[in-house]
Amino acid sequence: MSKLSDLFIQCKKENRAALIGYLPAGFPNQSDSIKIIKAMIDGGVDAVEIGFPYSDPVMDGPVIQEAAEVARKNGITMAKTLEIVQDISATDVPTLLMTYWNPVERYGAEKFAKDFSGKGMEGVITPDLPVEEAGQWLGSAKTNSIHTIFVVAPSTGDERLNFVASNCSGFIYAASSMGVTGVQSNVANTASVLVERVRKISDTPVAVGLGVSNRTQASEVAKFADGVIVGSAFVKAVLQNPNDPATAVRKVAEELSLGVRER
Numbered sequence: 001m002s003k004l005s006d007l008f009i010q011c012k013k014e015n016r017a018a019l020i021g022y023l024p025a026g027f028p029n030q031s032d033s034i035k036i037i038k039a040m041i042d043g044g045v046d047a048v049e050i051g052f053p054y055s056d057p058v059m060d061g062p063v064i065q066e067a068a069e070v071a072r073k074n075g076i077t078m079a080k081t082l083e084i085v086q087d088i089s090a091t092d093v094p095t096l097l098m099t100y101w102n103p104v105e106r107y108g109a110e111k112f113a114k115d116f117s118g119k120g121m122e123g124v125i126t127p128d129l130p131v132e133e134a135g136q137w138l139g140s141a142k143t144n145s146i147h148t149i150f151v152v153a154p155s156t157g158d159e160r161l162n163f164v165a166s167n168c169s170g171f172i173y174a175a176s177s178m179g180v181t182g183v184q185s186n187v188a189n190t191a192s193v194l195v196e197r198v199r200k201i202s203d204t205p206v207a208v209g210l211g212v213s214n215r216t217q218a219s220e221v222a223k224f225a226d227g228v229i230v231g232s233a234f235v236k237a238v239l240q241n242p243n244d245p246a247t248a249v250r251k252v253a254e255e256l257s258l259g260v261r262e263r
Contacts, residue, residue, distance in 0.1 A: 004094040004122050004147060004170045007046055008205040008226055017222035017260040020207055021045035021253060022098065022231030024053050025084050026076030027067040028238060032245065034087050036238060039246035041093050043253025048088055049125065049229065052081055052099040063232040066239065078107050082119050089120025096149070096170075098125040104137070113140040123147030123170040131167050138167060149173050152198065154190040165202040171227055172198055176210045192224045218259025228260050 011018045021040045027033050037048055053068035053076050081097070089095040097116060104112050104126070116124075124146055129137065131150055141148045147170030152161055154175070165172055176191035195206050207227025212218055214233070221228045233256075234249050241248035 002094070002122050002145070002147065002170070003092065004047060004096070007094055008171065011046070011226065014261075015263055017218075017225055017263075018046040018205075018207070018227040019044060019218070019253070019257055019260045020047045020049055020096075020209075020227050020229045021234055021256075022049040022051055022064075022209075022229065023234055023238075023249075024051040024064065024067045024071050024076075025081040026053065026071035026074055027235070028070055028242070028245070029074050030076070030080055030084070033071075034084055035246050036234075036249050037084075037088050038091065039250040040234060040253045041088075041091055043250035044257025045093070045253050047094040047096065047227075049096045049098050049231070050081065050084060050088065051231070052076075052078070052097060052103055054100045054103060063235050063239070067235045078103065078112075082115060085116060085121050086119035089122075094122050095120055096123040096125060096147075097121055098127070101126055101129040109137050110140045110143075113137075113144040113146055117144035117146050121146065123149050125149040125151070125173055127151045127173075131164050134167070147171075151175055152194065154194050156194075158197070161197060162201050165198060165204060168202075168204055171205040171207045172202065173229070174198060174206050174208045174225070176208050176212070176221075191221065195224050212256075215255040215259035215262075218256045219262040222260040223263055228256070230256055 053071040150164050150168050151173045174194050191208050198206050205226035207229050208221045208225040209229030212230050218228050237248040237252050238245040
């Protein structure tokens with residue numbers, strides 16, 4: 001068992017979904033990113049997804065791309081991201097990393113798994129790593145007790161859905177729609193259909209991401225998903241409140257936390 005697994009068990013007992021909050025590492029800078037993530041936790045975020053800023057983020061929309069560029073210009077590195085992971089995992093909240101595969105490949109998959117697991121990271125979301133090519137990563141992750149989290153989408157066929165789900169642990173990341181991350185006016189009903197398809201083939205918890213930005217949307221998704229992933233809304237709060245970003249993200253977290261409990 002892990003803190004992440006325990007979280008979903010506890011949320012099920014409480015008849016609610018888990019709230020998973022995302023923020024790029026080092027955004028807007030090293031020290032403030034730690035303060036902001038801790039403010040998210042204080043506001044009710046149940047698990048943290050730390051993003052490693054990347055130059056070609058194929059899954060991320062303009063808001064997160066802007067944040068990643070800020071972090072990159074401020075000199076974020078894997079070593080500095082390790083420090084953030086260590087600091088956040090010490091809060092006892094499940095700590096995950098979302099990263100595109102190229103930085104892991106350059107760092108070394110085995111070294112990456114060992115180093116980040118040693119700092120308290122429990123799981124890794126790899127949105128651009130095909131499961132068919134993930135053999136080395138799956139082995140390294142298993143050796144270091146890391147949850148491997150892959151992304152499925154409304155377009156994922158039944159055969160591939162089964163294959164991807166069978167290689168996920170911790171939870172399965174269900175993209176609510178085709179496209180990139182970002183605040184949306186409504187969450188596509190394709191998300192509920194996708195979650196229903198996953199539940200027919202897997203007992204692994206399913207968390208929905210892409211587009212959730214407010215209490216109403218969080219409540220809608222919580223009715224059919226085990227977890228609600230929110231990123232752009234937190235990043236947007238930081239960008240719009242440069243003088244006091246921690247307070248702004250805490251307020252967003254508080255509203256979303258109420259939403260995931262409104263089943």
